[in-house]
Amino acid sequence: MQINSNYANLQESYLFLTIAKKVAAYTQAHPNHNIIRMGIGDVTQPLVPAVIEAMHKATDEMAHKETFHGYSPDQGYDFLREAIQDYYAKRGVSLKLSEIFIGDGAKSDIGNIVDIFSDDNCVLIPDPVYPVYVDTNVMAGRKVSYLNANEQNGFLGMPDESVKADIIYLCSPNNPTGAVYNKEQLKAWVDYALKNDAVILFDAAYESFIVGDELPHSIFEIEGAKRCAIEFCSFSKTAGFTGVRCGYTVIADELTCGDTKLNTLWARRQATKFNGVNYITQRAAAAVFSEEGQKQVKSVIEYYRANAKLMVDAFREMGVWFTGGENSPYIWHKVPDGMTSWEFFDYLLNEAEVVGTPGSGFGKNGEGFFRLTAFGTYEKTKEAMERLKKLLK
Ligand SMILES: Cc1ncc(COP(=O)(O)O)c(C=O)c1O
Incomplete structure (x- = not known):
């Protein structure tokens, strides 16, 4: 061994x-x-009460043969993915259901996404950073370089044409710095990624803390991002699900490497190594999007x-x-x-x-x-x- x-x-x-x-x-x-x-x-x-109520109701459903649920569909139940689809649509982002993957939180998906990329990629990670990005790449033996975030750039590192990067991690609003990219700044990253055939792994775990529509909640609000970005989101901070565990990842069909859709690779990876989020939790997550x-x-x-x-x-x-x-x-x-x-x-x-x-x-x-x-x-x-x-x- x-x-x-x-x-x-x-x-x-x-x-x-x-x-x-x-x-x-x-x-x-x-x-x-x-x-x-x-x-x-x-x-x-x-x-919140709407979530608790949905959990109770779903638990009762599990108690009866007629309404019991076993394995969930690989990518999550339609009722939750439709709610997420509507949420994005409100911000002008149109997604297909097949582009939305329900998972057990952003940490798992951010950690597991590296499975679909070759170990030969050069990875660019901001410093300071949420440690999961670095450790999951070190585990795979990938070369990591760092994007300097500091007082001079307001802790929002920007692309540098002289730096080679295939996989770029961005987190906005950021943990630990709380800094948020505006649309022009994210556009610069999208342009860099498209020009350099790179992929942006965009961590939007704190998007619900953004006030108003001026700052982007999703990288897909930026033109061209569907061709170069994967977005990770979570119910943890949005709805207090840190102990419940639910999140979602969005990979548009337009994101390809040669003829291969990254969406297809991730769907395959999840179908092979992940057996879905439980029904009760997905009902609870869907309740987050109800009016109440x-x-x-x-x-x-x-x-x-x-x-x-x-x-x-x-x-x-x-x-x-x-x-x-x-x-x-x-x-x-x-x-x-x-x-x-x-x-x-x-x-x-x-x-x-x-x-x-x-x-x-x-x-x-x-x-x-x-x-x-x-x-x-x-x-x-x-x-x-x-x-x-x-x-x-
Ligand atoms: C930037 C960032 N991404 C992802 C996560 C993990 O979120 P989840 O609870 O959905 O796994 C955290 C948790 O603190 C975080 O700070």
Whole structure:
């Protein structure tokens, strides 16, 4: 037997483990103190009533022979794919049902999509970044180069004709930086991909945090994107499904390599290695798109957005450089001069009893930056911002 030796090239991920250890040690030393956690990107608000109702109803259906459901269709039930199709149509994007794939969340699909590409491709990944993009390519032994996102470009890296890339990862609104590409910027990426025969893997997991129609929610709002992009989306942050697990991936028929449709390859890959998302969850996901469901999930997003606004206002008042917050649940801010991200982590924990995530954990360009999330309660976010203002103003 031989193991996949590429696993030895993975960087150990100490980030959240180290944070947990440091917070545990602090809590043990200060048992009755009120620590405010703004580090983890998980949601905290419960599923909305329309979703719960759909889950109950679907569960009852599973209890009767006449309405019981076994294996789901490979690409997901039509009722959910039609709801997604309508959702895109509202933004002027027309999709065929066969271009929509239901999966168990964006992480799995983003991780598994690499199966359909040769290991010889050059991969371009932004730094800082959601670590899954890097690790899944390192596991396959692919050559990765990095796209610098930094203060100068507002953490939105742009194409460079001198860099060869076959597979490009973009995430907008971005985790960890909260930065969002506008239509012109995405158009530049689409043009680059079309010119260079590259594919863009577009992670839209946070699209529902975008306000208004000015900024693109989907890369398919950009002319030509169907010929060069795959889009990944998720119910996790849109509707609190982090523990339920459901997402979707869109591959248009126009996306080809030679005569081969990537849609056909992904359909084959999924039919071979994946057995679908359960009926109850797909009913729950479809309920997100009902009139009531949309109202309810939007009001939860508004709740998180109100937290983000408290954070944006506080950082403006403090005069600290930051990105995100306005169309994203993340604030990515600069740490005080002379401190590393980890030094700031310790400083914030010890002096303000607030926990965040050191930017250096997301890549070398994250050094000197820090991520705070808006997924907590309004009261705690408010209190945390008061503490930060006392410390940093
Ligand atoms: C950028 C980004 N993409 C994808 C995911 C994973 O989403 P899911 O819960 O659908 O797997 C996350 C989760 O935090 C994320 O931050």
